[in-house]
Amino acid sequence: MAFPRQVFLDPGHMSPMLYSILHLCGQFSTDDLKNFRQWKSITPGHPELDLAHGIENTSGPLGQGHAMAVGSAIAERFLVARFGEWMSHKTFAYLSDGSVQEEISQGAGRIAGHLGLSNLIMFYDSNDIQLSTQVKAVTSENTASKYEAWHWYVQVITEMMPERSARLCRTPWQKEIAPALIIGKTIMGYGARSNDGTKMEGLTSTTDSRSPKQGFLLRKPS
16 A cells, blocks of 8 residues: 655646646546636635545645645655655645745755655746736746755756656656756746736636647747
8 A cells, every 4th residue: 555645736826737637536527627716616716625635735825835745745754764665655746936935935945955855846837927027026046056955856847848848757756866846937828818928827718729739838949
């Protein structure tokens, strides 16, 4: 017996991705997805703790999901040390630009690197857009270098190459060398009408005539 994974979501507005993944795992029905952000729906805009449907945490203040994931990864290492490898599993987290800016994320990130939590993998959707402005208006730090300084394994994905992206994501899973941060340089809402991303934060998308396959999220090579 083994626990397959735990998944934590930091930014609530990333909930459509989480619900879609859990739908493929059989946790939500198609009707549940159609009722997204509707009154009394089990698929609210900001997910709330619902273990029966695979929701590991309530999203709210940014940085909270980041810290919860680190705490869960620490707990997993404790359980493995106490009870054996049958307790072993991976902890995943999904982050946004705002997530990595919060001070609670700084402390959690440092301790994760210090402890060498190789069971922790975080995916950072780096689209350079925040609720009211572009990210460059509030910060100019190099996030990849910051996490590397904390002894994380970091990979940045910038190209529309699914096979290479999948290979980069598998590396930390297979090698278990350190906590991992996979940074995807994306375009918010790509494939929707306002595909520059500036008017997509927190809104329901209306897609244009392009197919979903054409609305790929990763940026083209420069």
